[in-house]
């Protein structure tokens with residue numbers, strides 16, 4: 001079976017199953033409790049959809065510029081239509097934000113900025129997305145206690161301080177940002193800039209994963225292996241202590257052992 005873990009990073013798996021942002025349960029059933037339209041601008045409509053988790057009874061809100069067809073299956077619950085595929089891509093903003101998508105070993109200040117950048121990108125607010133990406137590098141440098149007068153210097157300093165992280169990601173961050181920053185300010189709705197910002201954010205995600213998640217996973221596995229090893233082989237020091245304690249508790253055994261062991265003047269003493 002192919003790896004399906006990408007489904008864990010979505011809100012909506014399909015029109016009946018989703019990953020709940022409240023109880024953090026994956027693949028629980030949900031229903032749409034209501035749908036309402038409002039005017040985003042004078043000539044652009046927006047729809048809000050309310051998704052109810054059937055596991056924890058909380059309701060999340062999801063905004064889209066598409067009028068997605070829903071059908072009632074009980075008096076109060078409806079479902080998105082079967083032919084609506086790739087539901088997540090149709091929403092540009094959700095409350096709560098998809099916090100569960102990012103590993104909680106990544107500091108929350110960085111997770112907040114990734115979530116905000118994603119939200120900006122989905123709404124095509126490219127200046128906002130670009131600002132979030134720069135702020136992320138600034139905060140990451142602060143956490144790593146590295147100096148740098150500007151974005152470029154900080155990325156270079158981070159690359160040096162984290163040699164275990166694949167350097168390609170830092171190189172991508174350097175090359176892409178110089179192209180993107182001018183483009184973003186020239187034309188905020190340019191699709192070219194959106195694509196580049198997406199690559200920039202994907203690189204930042206990889207960097208964060210390698211800095212905060214990979215070493216933690218490795219440490220966990222190391223701890224597990226050491227624990228198994230300890231169970232199999234008690235430490236030599238403990239054996240010595242156990243033997244001494246056993247002899248102290250059983251003076252007859254001690255005397256018996258002393259009788260059995262040949263007394264050699266230069267040999268090791270049992271005492």
Ligand SMILES: [Zn+2]
Nearest residue numbers: 020023053056
């Ligand atoms: Zn839930």
